Amino acid sequence: MMASSDFSRRLRRYYLWYTGAFLFFITLLSIGEYMGMSQSMIGHVFLFATIAIYAGIGVMSRTSDVTEYYVAGRKVPAVFNGMATAADWMSAASFIGLAGSLYFAGFEGLAFVTGWTGGFVLVALLLAPYLRKFGQYTIPDFLGARYEGNFARLVGLAAAALASFVYLVAQIYGVGLITSRFVSVEFEIGLFIGLAGILVCSFLGGMRAVTWTQVAQYVILIIAYLVPVVILSYKVTGVPVPQAVYGTVLGQLTEKESELFNDPAEVEARNQFRARADDYAGKISHLPESLELERRTLVDSLNHMRLHDAPARDIGLAERALRDLPVSADEARERWEKAREEALKRAEVPPRHAQAHPGATPEAERISRNNFLALVFVLMVGTASLPHILMRYYTTPGVVEARKSVFWSLFFIFLLYVTAPAYAVFAKWEVYTNLIGSRISELPQWVASWGKVGMVKIEDINGDGVLQLAELSLNTDVIVLATPEIAGLPYVVAGLVAAGGLAAALSTADGLLLTISNALSHDFYYKVVNPRASTHRRLVISKSQLLVVAVVAAWVASLRPDNILFMVGLAFSIAAASFFPALVLGIFWKRANRIGAIAGMVIGLLTTLFYVVRTHSFFGGSMDNAWFGIAPISAGLFGVFLGFATIVIISLLTRPPPQEIQNLVDYVRYPKLKGDEPDFVTEARGREL
Template identity: 75%
Template structure:
């Protein structure tokens, strides 16, 4: 079925009513808050109402047609596919993590904005229209046809599942953060509550349901993202245009930073953290004797408190400290090293927000600049290689629609990314101006509530009762969710932001889970194991694998593996090194053959995974072993060139592809008229 003006108008009418209804819900909750509706009820209504909307769309879009389930019948208009792609793209990393990264990294965080937006230029120029013209269901489909056989397809399935799984764990982790804070359940329970919303959207209707749900999710997330910072901009500057006005606030922030960093008590606090780091260094060097002495000292303290008849609260705290002591020297070494590193980080002032690439080592190398360039590169090519994004361009009616869809995707993403730096600047201004220097006994309620979730921490290390900057810890994943509360805005705005963050996480999780299940069911089961499988059996296999993968991803997310943005960055490195060279050379170089592609994908992915394990602490790695001081999040900077080199060399040393495959390359790459002439000549 082709896209018609009538379909476009009907969709526009539906979503216009939807936006008006959602704005009406926000208005009603704002009025209800003024009449005493509790914050807990507001958070629950926002989250459950939006999940109910997404679930309703998913149920109404259920289908048993293979084309509808895998590629939404290839009839999604470019404008709406652009919205769906933007929602699929703007994950919890963009919505929740980006503002926090810019808050802490300042100028360096712009690598994410530059890389992610620049990646869509590569998608438009190098991949989207050609993959749409190829016209299959998945990226491993392209690899299997272009590189002649199941070997390349199998490598593609493995890489697609690995990259998408790491990515989806980050999304479900974000869902857990939001639900645990705003509906008051344990983090682990919140993860599985969010999982139910994800499954209802994708389980019954596949890509068809996910597409129309993602359009609805984009509309909510962009409203939720723009409203708080617009209000904050008006509060701070008197002008409700944060994208324009944050430059002036950034100048004032620079002055505030100089004042704060020269404050005597701030320097005193940082000196005390230096003493703590030195103390833990001594403890580590004296193991195992230091652990024995620590345990004996804590036992003695508990005994003294009980003998003196100390308050039960003090005795309980001492007992908890004793209980939490490491049990073995190895455990103590790991735990104390983390404390030492944290203390060392607090001994130095953060770099000024607007300072580019701070820090040059003794050899004259600027590792910050090197990492900025490497991260920008990886995010660009990773964007152009993520299977769950590329498959969205299979859903448009034509090649020209795919091109227009990329434009709309970039436009809708731009609306959020141009606002993210403003979020970071306004949030930091509020913290530096109104929170730092406050009496610890009178800190706002949000400090305690987010502290229970473990994302905000205050430590009065010098005992003066005043909060210094070094004594405050804000997890980067919580900055955006905190902005309404930091600014003292009504709680309905906090609920709106939570609903937007949930929409971002759910939309991306839906797309990723579909990518994993489609790779396993379509490419592995149908194409390789049972090509005679009926349509019904294929859909049953897809849905069962979707359910299994979702539960496993939720279980991993419940373990709180790492920050959202870091996990997403690792997924980009994996996708970039595995897919980008094989896809680009497969489209633009007829001589690339299956042995080159297989060797290139394995070599690129292998070097990336090796570097991650070599340098990431989670795998026992050490940044001291890094090459050129490149962080593990940018490991794809090594895998991508290796992939290109290996594909080129191996392809030239082995026989060329068949004439049929070379004709396929011409058909996919050349305009229709030229491609048809070439095929006729063949």
């Protein structure tokens, strides 16, 4: 106990010095900017200095011990495991995407805050202490022991790898987005710069290195998140406590919305976007004739320009339009349908920020309310099912510490989540008051900077030279990263936010990479393929898998599959449908058996994937195919309920699990069973089909 107490004191001292040094570093850069240091230099210093810090911790934490590599030696104190879990949890979606979703969705975006926070209550009550009592290394480990063999282990491994990979792609996408903007490189190059930062944190030291790196990353990301919104709060209200005063600004924002939405120029712009959508709908309905007519019109126009010596610029634009025209009716239908949807979106009046469950009709309001509740549910059970989060509770010294670390996780996450709604309100106030209504020829530099990476689009559809709200398109993920520039804050604040976003993405990516590589090396290679593999060989396999998965994820992220928040939501749905029923029933219901659990996991996962493909436009689906109007981000709702029903029904119709498995349930659930691990636990873990 004394040794553990000394270890905790040393850690507190180290990280207090680290925090003070980081604040001093920010101060030095602020002085540097005041004295003429360039924005490019500030961005480079922030990003590369922080990556160097993480790399240094990763190198110092290198290990060849299996327990250290997989579970950090099971000696991480509760407070620090809470910080590491918070960093692992607060991914690019939380740091970059959450405030952006609240910016666009207003009240509806609170589903993310409610669901993600509520999920840790489920973790504390239903899973963390029991999984820690079980011990071992991974979630498939528990499934293999509880459900009698490698079949359940392999199903769990496949689901863990899929959920973690989707989540990982979102993080690497966020890394590429940040580095491409603040280091001024191509998006694809930015991906691999960030990838190098991810690998140096996890490659040498596994969970040990990732844990201490994540604590350092939490310090940076929480400072980076709070500083700009505190400054904004003071700038707008004179009070540097945004969580307490943003309600006042929200009232002013409501009045500003009424003014903007009823502005004649704004109404005209939206009508023109609606007319454009109708035009695309007409062309789509008359394919392929409309495509041929468009081609002939462009050819005739181009010939006319050449005949009459039109300016070279106009001829070049006409040639480009002809070159970019779809080559087939199918391609035209796909591209014009996307353009029609974008025009319709711009033609709609945005929901008012404070309006709950907006909808033009009672039916639309009902669907909005159902989607809100469905998303809250999926995010709660998804949080309680994510393998890279649940793995963190294997790293604590014991069950009591596991429970305490859930409390600290919630506290450290609360600091960000209670601030996100304020961030959205202040950012929207700045855009509505200082950007909308500006002359397009005089827009600030940040519009062009973010436009180069495809995150901001401006179109003066009514030709009045003034920016209307409908003519501005902002990507969800740009709100947090661009807010310091939007508000005219010193560029060092923008660099700080970029460093925080990078810390959030890297910390989660490290945990996810480790989850996938450990599952492949430990649960597949060691438990199934080669149970006699040496410690050295197991670690070599884990590190090689980590490298391969990282490169593949970076390649997928380079395709820019969707916005960060949807990809993260999909990962939650997959994890919820695959794991939650099997884990909860495996801990609390002795009658749950192998056949029922395997069937429940497979049916839950397949139902979720089927619904996403059926309803999401990226996969060629449509919301016309939705069940009860539920959006694809909440697909796990159906998988979870079908998973529970399948496990219960099949378990009741087939033989109960053997006595040693029921004894395992007692051992995991009841603290009174102390002392050395009983023989039946070891036997259950080693049991194979």
